[in-house]
Amino acid sequence: MNGTKERSILFSPLKVGTAEIPNRFVRSATHEFLAGKDGRMTERHRDLYRALAEGGVGLIITGHAYVNRAGIASPGQTAADDDRLIELFRPVPEAVHGTPSKIFLQIAHAGRQTKERLTGGVPLAPSAVPDPVSKVTPREMTEGEIHGLVRDFIQAARRAAAAGFDGVQIHAAHGYLLSGFLSPHTNRRTDAWGGSTENRARVVVEILAGIRAELGRKFPVIMKINASDFLPSGLEPEEAIAVARRLEPLGLDGVEVSGGMAEAGRGSVWPGLRTEDEEGYFVGDAVRFKAALKIPVFGLGGIRTFRVMERFVQEGRVDFISLSRPLVREPDLVRRFRLGQAERSACLSCNKCFNPRGLSCGDLRKRPSP
Numbered sequence: 001m002n003g004t005k006e007r008s009i010l011f012s013p014l015k016v017g018t019a020e021i022p023n024r025f026v027r028s029a030t031h032e033f034l035a036g037k038d039g040r041m042t043e044r045h046r047d048l049y050r051a052l053a054e055g056g057v058g059l060i061i062t063g064h065a066y067v068n069r070a071g072i073a074s075p076g077q078t079a080a081d082d083d084r085l086i087e088l089f090r091p092v093p094e095a096v097h098g099t100p101s102k103i104f105l106q107i108a109h110a111g112r113q114t115k116e117r118l119t120g121g122v123p124l125a126p127s128a129v130p131d132p133v134s135k136v137t138p139r140e141m142t143e144g145e146i147h148g149l150v151r152d153f154i155q156a157a158r159r160a161a162a163a164g165f166d167g168v169q170i171h172a173a174h175g176y177l178l179s180g181f182l183s184p185h186t187n188r189r190t191d192a193w194g195g196s197t198e199n200r201a202r203v204v205v206e207i208l209a210g211i212r213a214e215l216g217r218k219f220p221v222i223m224k225i226n227a228s229d230f231l232p233s234g235l236e237p238e239e240a241i242a243v244a245r246r247l248e249p250l251g252l253d254g255v256e257v258s259g260g261m262a263e264a265g266r267g268s269v270w271p272g273l274r275t276e277d278e279e280g281y282f283v284g285d286a287v288r289f290k291a292a293l294k295i296p297v298f299g300l301g302g303i304r305t306f307r308v309m310e311r312f313v314q315e316g317r318v319d320f321i322s323l324s325r326p327l328v329r330e331p332d333l334v335r336r337f338r339l340g341q342a343e344r345s346a347c348l349s350c351n352k353c354f355n356p357r358g359l360s361c362g363d364l365r366k367r368p369s370p
């Protein structure tokens with residue numbers, strides 16, 4: 001082993017808005033499949049997030065929490081749609097706050113990437129563009145419903161703040177509803193919410209402005225956004241960067257660059273092991289955001305090796321390294337990096353962590369217990 005990595009740039013702090021993040025490691029949002037009745041967080045969430053914080057990751061972003069019932073994506077998902085949830089959230093940030101780590105709630109709406117049996121109605125989208133994967137033909141949202149959506153995101157952020165979360169991440173990636181508004185492929189509207197880049201970005205602009213009006217400038221708000229949908233008529237980096245540039249002066253505190261839509265047959269969670277040169281499959285896009293913005297940029301996509309992470313930050317390509325699957329397998333990976341006990345994640349990117357019975361490493365589940 002190579003000894004302590006304490007002095008690496010990866011262990012230097014950086015602010016996201018007003019939140020001091022003790023190092024450059026981020027747990028990227030990861031659906032937990034652990035919610036109880038009505039989407040409430042449980043002791044299993046508390047234990048998961050305590051373990052991640054004790055494992056040293058500087059910023060934890062929770063799995064996506066739906067802002068209203070029509071926006072649920074899958075069973076076991078956390079809700080952020082009711083004030084009664086605030087008390088039930090509270091133990092989670094409390095468990096993290098015994099450590100230097102910070103925790104943001106990811107707030108989301110699934111749009112058309114869901115099922116009617118979950119939402120209790122025809123799934124909603126900016127336009128009625130059928131989804132060949134979910135086999136859903138969504139219903140076009142009315143203007144009134146769009147205003148309601150904006151309010152629901154603002155209220156979800158207010159609940160996160162009241163519960164003690166250190167910030168929120170607005171999920172505007174992966175073909176979910178806000179990503180659907182940004183994408184020219186799924187947004188065919190001809191009113192103020194579709195057409196030009198400005199119009200397609202209106203919903204995220206109103207959400208951010210509304211959160212700022214409700215919570216002030218100090219509460220950290222970041223966004224996860226697709227650089228590319230991987231669809232011929234989808235969102236492309238140049239436009240996605242223009243959206244981020246529009247949001248920056250309105251008080252966006254950071255941007256995590258992702259990509260893909262279910263419909264494209266190429267999502268955000270690419271399976272399989274890659275060489276060191278291929279790690280960071282969305283970092284190339286993130287670099288372009290970094291060049292255009294002053295706020296911190298989070299890079300992700302199959303990043304597994306410490307020296308690759310260090311190079312990404314050292315060379316100024318990104319400010320933070322976001323990891324999802326590696327921290328399912330080894331919640332204490334960052335601590336082990338720091339102590340020189342690991343050089344790379346043992347994650348196989350097999351994607352068997354998508355476990356409806358609760359987030360867990362499929363490769364470890366397969367092994368007989370000692």
Ligand SMILES: Cc1cc2nc3c(=O)[nH]c(=O)nc-3n(C[C@H](O)[C@H](O)[C@H](O)COP(=O)(O)O)c2cc1C
Pocket residue numbers: 028029030031032062063064106171173224258268269270300301302303322323324325326351353354355359
């Ligand atoms: C089990 C699982 C659940 C996920 N849930 C979410 C989620 O709730 N919100 C989100 O934005 N991304 C989600 N992702 C995507 C990750 O945040 C991340 O962008 C992606 O897995 C690539 O990073 P990785 O190679 O380090 O895993 C999920 C990924 C996995 C494996």
